[in-house]
Amino acid sequence: MHLTCICAAERARMIPRAPAGSRGEGGWNKDGFGSGTRFTTAALSWSLSLGLLGLAWISTALAQTCGTAPVQVQVLGSGGPELQDRRASSSYLVWIEGRPRVLVDIGGGAALRFGESGATVSDLDVILLTHLHANHTADLPALVKSSFFEERTRPLPIYGPAGNKFMPSTVTFVRALFDSVRGAYRYLGDFLNPLARGGYKLQPQDVRPLSGKLKADRQPGDETVYPFANERLRASAVPVAHGNLPALAWRIDAGGKGLIFSGDTNGRGEQLGRLALGADILVAHNAMPEGASGVERELHMPPSIIGRIAQQAQIKQLVLSHRMRRTLGKEAETLAAIRRHYAGPTQFANDLDCFTP
Numbered sequence: 001m002h003l004t005c006i007c008a009a010e011r012a013r014m015i016p017r018a019p020a021g022s023r024g025e026g027g028w029n030k031d032g033f034g035s036g037t038r039f040t041t042a043a044l045s046w047s048l049s050l051g052l053l054g055l056a057w058i059s060t061a062l063a064q065t066c067g068t069a070p071v072q073v074q075v076l077g078s079g080g081p082e083l084q085d086r087r088a089s090s091s092y093l094v095w096i097e098g099r100p101r102v103l104v105d106i107g108g109g110a111a112l113r114f115g116e117s118g119a120t121v122s123d124l125d126v127i128l129l130t131h132l133h134a135n136h137t138a139d140l141p142a143l144v145k146s147s148f149f150e151e152r153t154r155p156l157p158i159y160g161p162a163g164n165k166f167m168p169s170t171v172t173f174v175r176a177l178f179d180s181v182r183g184a185y186r187y188l189g190d191f192l193n194p195l196a197r198g199g200y201k202l203q204p205q206d207v208r209p210l211s212g213k214l215k216a217d218r219q220p221g222d223e224t225v226y227p228f229a230n231e232r233l234r235a236s237a238v239p240v241a242h243g244n245l246p247a248l249a250w251r252i253d254a255g256g257k258g259l260i261f262s263g264d265t266n267g268r269g270e271q272l273g274r275l276a277l278g279a280d281i282l283v284a285h286n287a288m289p290e291g292a293s294g295v296e297r298e299l300h301m302p303p304s305i306i307g308r309i310a311q312q313a314q315i316k317q318l319v320l321s322h323r324m325r326r327t328l329g330k331e332a333e334t335l336a337a338i339r340r341h342y343a344g345p346t347q348f349a350n351d352l353d354c355f356t357p
């Protein structure tokens with residue numbers, strides 16, 4: 001099976017290298033500029049071209065954009081909450097026709113990866129939050145502040161779960177950050193204040209599971225909500241079990257491709273499998289090893305459950321993210337547990353990897 005990851009390591013190999021032996025010629029010694037070096041015109045010309053080439057290297061290295069396929073998923077953050085996993089926390093970007101249109105979560109470190117991907121907030125159609133744990137939302141202020149320097153004028157909707165006694169709703173959360181009177185970042189209040197002139201407005205909205213009444217004309221057990229659609233894409237969500245927290249799994253349909261973001265979930269219930277049915281990519285969270293129990297298991301799904309959902313939903317490609325120290329280094333064991341159920345292409349994500357459905 002053809003694997004479709006444009007991985008960070010492969011991109012690094014594509015970055016042009018300095019010609020062999022370039023240093024030491026034209027009056028340089030091996031330590032750089034030697035004392036008493038005769039700086040010839042040829043050397044000057046070469047150093048200028050090397051300087052320009054250097055700029056090219058920098059821009060190539062910084063803009064780690066995906067390839068040219070019409071729909072791509074880029075992993076901005078492949079890590080969990082621990083900084084020692086040396087990865088940005090959860091965040092994903094969906095590129096459609098070469099532009100970043102959907103941002104799913106924005107954990108710590110992901111704002112930097114957003115910049116490195118070459119994306120701009122101006123291109124985003126929507127931000128989708130799976131839940132409000134810090135490692136899924138902490139860089140939202142950094143993203144919003146950065147967008148101050150862009151030219152966006154159209155509103156930016158942010159959809160996420162409704163609240164409960166353990167978590168605020170998405171609307172309350174965004175207001176707690178940016179409300180112009182009481183927000184922690186009230187100095188950015190113009191992004192929420194409808195009376196403020198200039199710039200664009202954030203539009204936070206809560207996604208609530210369907211009430212029993214609304215479900216009457218649906219398939220039994222179907223809890224899918226369709227909060228956002230435009231001419232390019234449709235976003236749908238189901239509630240998923242993640243301890244006591246309100247949490248959502250998201251599906252993006254665009255260009256004939258279905259992309260699933262499980263978010264954090266222990267995998268209990270049938271909703272995620274139904275949402276994912278026939279999807280091209282399932283991004284699932286590899287946050288616990290097989291056999292772990294207790295709080296870990298209440299919050300996350302083991303590899304065997306990931307494999308079973310991927311198999312039952314007939315997923316075409318599985319991407320494992322939200323990698324933590326307790327799962328890093330156990331990839332062979334994880335893969336073996338998945339393979340007991342699911343035989344399709346399966347890859348472990350790293351920051352800035354791109355996956356083509």
Ligand SMILES: [Zn+2]
Pocket residue numbers: 080081090133135136264322
């Ligand atoms: Zn998480």
Ligand SMILES: [Zn+2]
Pocket residue numbers: 131133242264
């Ligand atoms: Zn979580």
